[in-house]
Amino acid sequence: MKVTVFGTGYVGLVTGVCLAETGHQVLCVDIDEAKIARLKKGEVPIYEPGLENLLKHNVSAGRISFTTSAKEGVAFGLIQMIAVGTPPDEDGSADLQYVMNVAADIAGSMQTYRYIVNKSTVPVGTAEKVRKTVESVLEKRGVNPGFEVISNPEFLKEGAAITDFMRPDRIIVGVEAGKDAAVMRELYAPFNRNRDRLMVMDIRSAELTKYAANAMLATKISFMNELARIAERVGADIEAVRHGIGSDSRIGYHFIYPGCGYGGSCFPKDVRALAKTAESSGYAPQLLHAVEQVNLNQKAHLFRLLCSHFGGKEALSGKTFAVWGLAFKPETDDMRDAPSRTVLELLWQAGARVQAYDPVAMNEAKRIYGNRPDFILTGDKESALDNAEALLIFTEWRNFRIPDFETLKRLNNPLVFDGRNLYDPDLMEKNGVTYYAVGRGRTH
Ligand code: UGA
Numbered sequence: 251m252k253v254t255v256f257g258t259g260y261v262g263l264v265t266g267v268c269l270a271e272t273g274h275q276v277l278c279v280d281i282d283e284a285k286i287a288r289l290k291k292g293e294v295p296i297y298e299p300g301l302e303n304l305l306k307h308n309v310s311a312g313r314i315s316f317t318t319s320a321k322e323g324v325a326f327g328l329i330q331m332i333a334v335g336t337p338p339d340e341d342g343s344a345d346l347q348y349v350m351n352v353a354a355d356i357a358g359s360m361q362t363y364r365y366i367v368n369k370s371t372v373p374v375g376t377a378e379k380v381r382k383t384v385e386s387v388l389e390k391r392g393v394n395p396g397f398e399v400i401s402n403p404e405f406l407k408e409g410a411a412i413t414d415f416m417r418p419d420r421i422i423v424g425v426e427a428g429k430d431a432a433v434m435r436e437l438y439a440p441f442n443r444n445r446d447r448l449m450v451m452d453i454r455s456a457e458l459t460k461y462a463a464n465a466m467l468a469t470k471i472s473f474m475n476e477l478a479r480i481a482e483r484v485g486a487d488i489e490a491v492r493h494g495i496g497s498d499s500r501i502g503y504h505f506i507y508p509g510c511g512y513g514g515s516c517f518p519k520d521v522r523a524l525a526k527t528a529e530s531s532g533y534a535p536q537l538l539h540a541v542e543q544v545n546l547n548q549k550a551h552l553f554r555l556l557c558s559h560f561g562g563k564e565a566l567s568g569k570t571f572a573v574w575g576l577a578f579k580p581e582t583d584d585m586r587d588a589p590s591r592t593v594l595e596l597l598w599q600a601g602a603r604v605q606a607y608d609p610v611a612m613n614e615a616k617r618i619y620g621n622r623p624d625f626i627l628t629g630d631k632e633s634a635l636d637n638a639e640a641l642l643i644f645t646e647w648r649n650f651r652i653p654d655f656e657t658l659k660r661l662n663n664p665l666v667f668d669g670r671n672l673y674d675p676d677l678m679e680k681n682g683v684t685y686y687a688v689g690r691g692r693t694h
Pocket residue numbers: 371404405406407408409464467471504505506507508509510511512513514515516517578579
């Protein structure tokens with residue numbers, strides 16, 4: 251099938267490449283000329299395991315190509331996918347201007363029937379807005395080639411995006427009243443072979459499913475983080491509690507890891523946007539606000555532990571702290587809403603210096619914070635520790651997972667604040683390391 255994908259961010263690019271890999275013909279459209287020029291050469295502008303290889307392979311096989319011309323894109327695919335960004339507005343609701351611009355572009359030059367498929371995360375009711383925009387542009391042009399709007403939200407995780415796309419848990423397809431999903435069944439047939447994972451529903455339910463999934467996952471994390479804070483106070487170990495409750499198959503072990511809060515481009519934005527949608531429909535969502543509040547609070551937790559250890563914020567001034575992990579999670583260089591950023595900024599406000607290391611997010615950190623005298627990026631995890639008062643860990647990268655006591659000796663003090671509960675507190679104690687983790691009773 252011929253598919254046009256508008257937007258070459260995480261979702262658009264992964265979608266385009268994976269569709270091409272199974273034999274579809276894909277044309278990706280983006281307004282960013284520099285990005286399109288790089289993609290044509292097979293260069294991926296983001297860090298995502300496996301993506302560059304797959305892109306190069308499909309570019310040279312001639313199954314995927316790139317353009318900045320919307321007109322060319324509209325002429326190409328029977329299926330027109332919208333995968334552009336929906337950044338939060340000032341008030342937290344999703345900004346739909348990019349989605350609507352693409353809808354207007356499609357309507358502006360389409361000559362024959364088109365399926366307009368929305369992959370971006372968009373609030374309930376967006377498909378209807380897309381329909382209205384397309385209708386009004388077609389009316390102005392005085393043509394009626396026919397079209398339908400389909401909602402097909404994406405559920406990929408950064409760092410595991412290719413596998414998630416290739417082996418989806420579910421393929422959600424929302425269709426307009428009276429329409430069927432035949433075209434989407436054909437498109438997704440290569441990803442839907444073992445058992446039928448394609449679920450057809452009405453458009454509004456499909457749009458809400460995306461937010462419901464992310465809000466549910468964010469709720470699990472905030473719940474565990476709240477419980478961790480209770481565990482600290484009552485002298486319990488949240489890791490034991492996690493094992494205990496996860497064994498109940500109704501609860502399960504996934505997504506119940508306490509830590510320094512959730513980050514990334516999805517959970518924070520989507521929880522807020524869903525709350526906004528609820529409010530504008532006349533419902534005051536209490537749980538969603540609480541999920542967000544608990545998370546904001548949790549992101550500053552390591553800083554609070556640090557202050558109480560050193561006897562107040564003032565005591566941090568002039569001191570150097572080592573940081574391992576800047577990305578919001580492993581296997582990505584994405585630092586959007588990362589918990590590390592909350593603490594870095596609090597440390598700088600307190601007059602402290604930071605020496606940081608991340609296996610892939612160093613360039614991203616430089617791009618965000620530029621050159622500043624109180625922020626040193628080190629070439630390896632070991633040198634981040636030199637002359638530092640303590641080590642703070644924000645991302646559970648694999649090469650941080652074993653406590654290397656020789657390396658920790660490079661710190662001024664054997665002192666570790668672990669936002670991901672990587673180490674065994676007893677082992678740390680035996681080796682003379684003062685160890686603060688999240689929700690592990692003995693640290694309080
Ligand atoms: C998330 C969802 O998991 C995807 O299903 C969804 O498609 C995507 O958002 C999206 O809407 O596009 P992602 O943001 O890539 O994916 O990252 P996750 O792996 O979900 O992690 C989010 C955050 O939660 C990270 O900061 C992670 O450290 C944190 N987390 C995760 C925890 O603190 N504890 C856990 O048990 C799990």
